[in-house]
Amino acid sequence: MDSFDLSLLAPEITGAHAQFPGALEACADLGALNRLKGAYTGREGSFSAQLMERLKAAPKDQKRELGVVINALKSEWESALKARQAQLEAARKAGGSASSAWDATLPPPIPPAGALHPLNRLMARLVEVFRPLGYHVEEGPEVETEEHNFDGLNIPEDHSARGTADTFYLAGHAHLLLRTHTSPVQVRVLKRLAPELEKKGGIRFLAPGRVYRKDEIDPTHSPMFHQVEGMLVGKGIGMHHLKGTLAYAMKALFGEGADVRFRPSYFPFVEPGCEMDVRCPLCSGAGCRVCKGSGWVEILGAGLIHPNVLRFAGIDPAIWSGFAFGMGVERTAMMVSQTPDLRLFFENDQRFLKLMGGLD
Ligand SMILES: [Zn+2]
Numbered sequence: 001m002d003s004f005d006l007s008l009l010a011p012e013i014t015g016a017h018a019q020f021p022g023a024l025e026a027c028a029d030l031g032a033l034n035r036l037k038g039a040y041t042g043r044e045g046s047f048s049a050q051l052m053e054r055l056k057a058a059p060k061d062q063k064r065e066l067g068v069v070i071n072a073l074k075s076e077w078e079s080a081l082k083a084r085q086a087q088l089e090a091a092r093k094a095g096g097s098a099s100s101a102w103d104a105t106l107p108p109p110i111p112p113a114g115a116l117h118p119l120n121r122l123m124a125r126l127v128e129v130f131r132p133l134g135y136h137v138e139e140g141p142e143v144e145t146e147e148h149n150f151d152g153l154n155i156p157e158d159h160s161a162r163g164t165a166d167t168f169y170l171a172g173h174a175h176l177l178l179r180t181h182t183s184p185v186q187v188r189v190l191k192r193l194a195p196e197l198e199k200k201g202g203i204r205f206l207a208p209g210r211v212y213r214k215d216e217i218d219p220t221h222s223p224m225f226h227q228v229e230g231m232l233v234g235k236g237i238g239m240h241h242l243k244g245t246l247a248y249a250m251k252a253l254f255g256e257g258a259d260v261r262f263r264p265s266y267f268p269f270v271e272p273g274c275e276m277d278v279r280c281p282l283c284s285g286a287g288c289r290v291c292k293g294s295g296w297v298e299i300l301g302a303g304l305i306h307p308n309v310l311r312f313a314g315i316d317p318a319i320w321s322g323f324a325f326g327m328g329v330e331r332t333a334m335m336v337s338q339t340p341d342l343r344l345f346f347e348n349d350q351r352f353l354k355l356m357g358g359l360d
Helices: 011-026 030-041 047-057 060-093 118-133 184-200 239-254 307-312 329-337 342-346 350-355
Strands: 143-145 173-178 203-212 224-234 260-265 270-279 296-305 321-328
Touching: 011 030, 011 047, 011 060, 030 047, 030 060, 047 060, 118 203, 118 224, 118 239, 118 329, 184 203, 184 224, 184 307, 224 239, 224 329, 239 260, 239 270, 239 296, 239 321, 260 296, 270 321, 296 307, 296 329, 321 329, 329 342
Parallel strands: none
Antiparallel strands: 143 173, 203 224, 224 321, 260 270, 270 296, 296 321
């Protein structure tokens, strides 16, 4: 490095030049490098500035020789500083060492906060609505037997829902399928609790969960969707208990003004069966796009438990009776949030989830 004659310079300059490579190497971050740059090549008070003073004050006959030495020294420092700067910047970009990347004055990165999915939130809300009425939560497997999904629910052998066109059967397992509704949870719970029914005085539970049907994906259909099933078994249970319970639940869900109406319908596992409409929560019954001008929207299917369902589980229908209801979660969520396309709930687009209030 001493390819030029340093004897013309003051001892503190030659000392500084000797220390330069070590000082440069010791710079662990851009801040330290800038301080070193200031000390060696800064405009004022730096070694370079001192050299310029020295050159200015030098006798005429020495200026040329001294100028060559000073320029060589300055450009050596400058190019070495520039190279080190590029090195440190590259290290910082690559995530570098803590010492080169850490800046306590930068605002911290804030990761997006997680939250319940809108469908899970609606199911959790339903559970909270029914909890004060003594309902607990029951779960069942998504891979079910024909016995639980159909036989135990009084669904006839020739019912179209049993066909492979509507139901996913497991390859190589003739009697296993993906449950087509949450109702098999009824069969499991009734069978399990039948022996202690008298001791408990009855059964009441909610069964939220995933169900599967061979539907093409479109704005209102998905081969996988969610239901919330509810069931109550007791003595002397009639339609008035069902109506009172559901009317209470809809008020809790949609507000005190929520009104319901029942229409007769048919499901194999209830007798009598009905569908329940709720007064359109968006237009309060005046008529809108969501309720197609009728002022009412269908929200669930229900009925009194068919005696065959109780018998199948080993419960005597002469002593016990009850009601059951099942609600489509996506359908309700779409209605309440005016979401036109079911698929939005499954695409995990954070903009949609934020709009639904699930994310901050
Ligand atoms: Zn409406």
